[in-house]
Amino acid sequence: MVARPALRRVAIPSSLRTSTTHLESRISRSPFSTTLQSRNNQKPNNNNSVPEYAIPDPARPTHFGFETVTEAEKRERVAGVFTSVAESYDRMNDLMSFGWHRVWKDHFVSSLNPGFTPLTAPGSSPLAPQHILDIAGGTGDIAFRMLHNAHVINGNQDVRVTISDINPAMLTVGKQRSSALPASQQAVLSFLEANAEDLTQTKPLGANQVGYSPTNGIPDESVDLYTVAFGIRNFSNIPAALREAYRVLKPGGVFACLEFSKADKHPLFNTIYKQWSFSAIPLIGQLVAGDRDSYQYLVESIEKFPSQEDFRDMIVDAGFVVGGKGYEDLTGGVAAIHKGMKPRRK
Amino acid sequence: MRPSPTPLRRAARQILSSSFTTIRAAAPAHRSLSSITTTSTGSDCTCGNGRTTARRPQIQSNQNPQQQQQQRSSYHSYDHPSPPASFTPVEESILSAAYLHVPAHGFTSSALVAGARDAGYLDISPTILPEGAFTLIRYHLVKQREGLAARAREVFGGEGHVGAYKLGGLSEGEIKGRVEALMWKASREQGGYWTVAGAIMAQPSYVPPSLKELALLSDEILFLAGDSSVDPSWYTKRVSLSTIYAAAELFMTNDHSPEFMDTRAFLNRRLREVNEVGGVFRNMREWVGFTATAGVNVLRSKGVRI
Ligand SMILES: C[S@@+](CC[C@H](N)C(=O)[O-])C[C@H]1O[C@@H](n2cnc3c(N)ncnc32)[C@H](O)[C@@H]1O
Numbered sequence: 001m002v003a004r005p006a007l008r009r010v011a012i013p014s015s016l017r018t019s020t021t022h023l024e025s026r027i028s029r030s031p032f033s034t035t036l037q038s039r040n041n042q043k044p045n046n047n048n049s050v051p052e053y054a055i056p057d058p059a060r061p062t063h064f065g066f067e068t069v070t071e072a073e074k075r076e077r078v079a080g081v082f083t084s085v086a087e088s089y090d091r092m093n094d095l096m097s098f099g100w101h102r103v104w105k106d107h108f109v110s111s112l113n114p115g116f117t118p119l120t121a122p123g124s125s126p127l128a129p130q131h132i133l134d135i136a137g138g139t140g141d142i143a144f145r146m147l148h149n150a151h152v153i154n155g156n157q158d159v160r161v162t163i164s165d166i167n168p169a170m171l172t173v174g175k176q177r178s179s180a181l182p183a184s185q186q187a188v189l190s191f192l193e194a195n196a197e198d199l200t201q202t203k204p205l206g207a208n209q210v211g212y213s214p215t216n217g218i219p220d221e222s223v224d225l226y227t228v229a230f231g232i233r234n235f236s237n238i239p240a241a242l243r244e245a246y247r248v249l250k251p252g253g254v255f256a257c258l259e260f261s262k263a264d265k266h267p268l269f270n271t272i273y274k275q276w277s278f279s280a281i282p283l284i285g286q287l288v289a290g291d292r293d294s295y296q297y298l299v300e301s302i303e304k305f306p307s308q309e310d311f312r313d314m315i316v317d318a319g320f321v322v323g324g325k326g327y328e329d330l331t332g333g334v335a336a337i338h339k340g341m342k343p344r345r346k
Numbered sequence: 347m348r349p350s351p352t353p354l355r356r357a358a359r360q361i362l363s364s365s366f367t368t369i370r371a372a373a374p375a376h377r378s379l380s381s382i383t384t385t386s387t388g389s390d391c392t393c394g395n396g397r398t399t400a401r402r403p404q405i406q407s408n409q410n411p412q413q414q415q416q417q418r419s420s421y422h423s424y425d426h427p428s429p430p431a432s433f434t435p436v437e438e439s440i441l442s443a444a445y446l447h448v449p450a451h452g453f454t455s456s457a458l459v460a461g462a463r464d465a466g467y468l469d470i471s472p473t474i475l476p477e478g479a480f481t482l483i484r485y486h487l488v489k490q491r492e493g494l495a496a497r498a499r500e501v502f503g504g505e506g507h508v509g510a511y512k513l514g515g516l517s518e519g520e521i522k523g524r525v526e527a528l529m530w531k532a533s534r535e536q537g538g539y540w541t542v543a544g545a546i547m548a549q550p551s552y553v554p555p556s557l558k559e560l561a562l563l564s565d566e567i568l569f570l571a572g573d574s575s576v577d578p579s580w581y582t583k584r585v586s587l588s589t590i591y592a593a594a595e596l597f598m599t600n601d602h603s604p605e606f607m608d609t610r611a612f613l614n615r616r617l618r619e620v621n622e623v624g625g626v627f628r629n630m631r632e633w634v635g636f637t638a639t640a641g642v643n644v645l646r647s648k649g650v651r652i
Contacts, residue, residue: 112473118447118456118463128469225470252467254474321436324476341474343436344466 054239065300071236078234081294086169088289108258115150115159129158130224136231137163140174147185160188197240221250229258233305242318249342260302261336315340439465441485453482487559498570590616
């Protein structure tokens with residue numbers, strides 16, 4: 001078991017939920033970095049005019065669940081949560097989604113169909129190499145599926161995957177799990193410690209802390225597919241992460257995000273689902289993992305994440321183009337997939 | 347995987363219920379394409395008949411000359427519709443390039459990826475299209491519709507449908523002949539790749555959008571054929587034509603007769619049935635039947651044991 005740092009917050013008992021609601025409404029009116037920013041009219045993909053809110057600022061307020069903290073503090077406390085749940089992570093996912101997260105992840109990966117190439121495109125090589133960057137990749141769930149889809153289903157061995165996470169504890173669990181993969185897949189898999197909000201500073205997992213110079217950031221336009229599954233709501237500054245995604249993607253490259261979302265198009269279902277998540281999940285978290293606070297945070301962070309439409313607008317603001325309405329609801333909107341493509345240079 | 351009767355029945359029910367709602371929903375968009383804004387009926391959005399009324403030649407004669415002038419120019423703009431708003435510029439650039447690969451690859455992800463490469467994108471790029479390969483089918487139906495006015499000119503000579511109004515209305519029989527000729531022309535120009543499209547369109551979630559596009563296409567066929575009737579049978583005819591069109595294209599994929607004679611006979615039989623009681627429903631059943639069969643065949647060809 002990984003050492004569990006004391007979380008500095010106290011779970012809010014359901015009897016005090018009204019005061020939470022009060023707090024929540026106060027938060028949603030404030031200009032925090034994880035909420036949708038007022039759309040400013042500057043050209044989104046114009047890099048020399050990055051909006052102020054997309055530049056990480058350790059002192060800027062943001063949410064940690066229903067609490068208000070600074071961006072730096074959130075980063076630290078999210079690290080606490082995931083260090084704490086790294087071991088029980090799979091069980092946690094099953095609990096929070098009734099096991100649906102496996103189905104969602106399968107769908108997410110097959111909808112991206114990595115490694116797919118037309119069999120006989122005239123005048124071009126049928127197989128094309130791809131570089132997939134799985135951000136907040138944690139224990140490897142998405143990355144392993146990507147590899148399987150590319151190498152086994154599409155028979156394209158020329159697809160490599162970088163699993164990146166801010167948290168070495170999660171990456172270590174992922175690395176352990178990857179030893180069960182075929183050698184050919186392990187060979188194209190790498191693990192990278194990085195903060196999604198600044199991918200210019202990265203560190204291979206296990207690299208010596210002392211004397212390691214973080215010069216090997218992820219270069220501009222080097223990635224075909226950027227994925228982030230159940231990670232982005234934990235970021236301190238989502239607009240900054242979206243801009244980094246835009247930077248590292250090649251023109252034509254795709255940003256794809258799987259995240260818990262809003263089921264409020266189905267009011268009855270939504271009520272039941274919320275009841276379940278707010279009352280049962282923290283309790284089960286306590287019973288299963290002996291850790292109520294971390295699970296309370298996870299539930300609250302889902303609640304605080306922007307709606308499908310608002311998040312889509314944030315993606316467009318970062319310079320991406322979307323197809324159709326830009327997202328796909330899963331299981332009535334309990335989760336959603338958002339995709340955006342970096343347009344070609346003019 | 348064996349398609350159980352239940353999803354089929356569900357699809358059929360969806361067809362029945364959605365054809366009418368989608369047709370209504372489709373009507374205003376279609377009207378805005380023809381930009382008829384000057385007629386008194388034109389603003390009546392809630393009434394599906396408003397749009398057809400607006401196009402009727404009788405209405406024209408009630409208008410003052412200036413309105414008539416605008417009405418005519420709207421017909422003209424109708425002949426050269428601006429690119430539909432249904433696709434964004436990026437989607438359009440991938441889809442138009444992918445469409446050229448349909449003869450070789452069918453309505454598949456392969457065609458999409460090949461098109462993306464041609465348009466200067468990556469293999470992964472088409473995955474932003476929310477409906478995958480179905481987007482390509484929708485694109486095809488939109489192109490069919492847009493190309494119809496030109497076909498009408500080819501088939502009927504002169505100004506196509508405008509000529510019909512000059513004739514001062516056509517008899518029922520003439521209209522039927524023109525409908526048949528137009529549909530024949532439209533489906534004749536399809537390659538043998540419609541089977542895959544049929545299989546994809548038969549997936550329950552794609553049935554409503556397929557029907558919407560087919561309804562718009564039928565609308566156009568009726569309009570160009572000079573059918574200006576304004577009565578409840580308008581909807582019925584549209585629905586019938588949609589299903590007949592799809593069925594004829596599917597029929598053609600298995601037709602080995604010279605010059606597709608069998609398909610033409612099939613098309614004629616189906617069109618004759620439209621006015622018979624129950625004709626519509628029989629046609630829908632046939633379409634569902636055809637697409638299901640086609641779907642099974644495609645899956646079989648992919649090695650799925652059914
Ligand atoms: C719920 S896990 C998702 C793991 C995996 N993608 C999956 O779907 O199973 C969220 C991950 O986000 C990571 N994370 C949180 N903030 C991050 C940041 N700023 N940059 C990179 N990763 C971050 C956490 O360390 C954690 O591993």
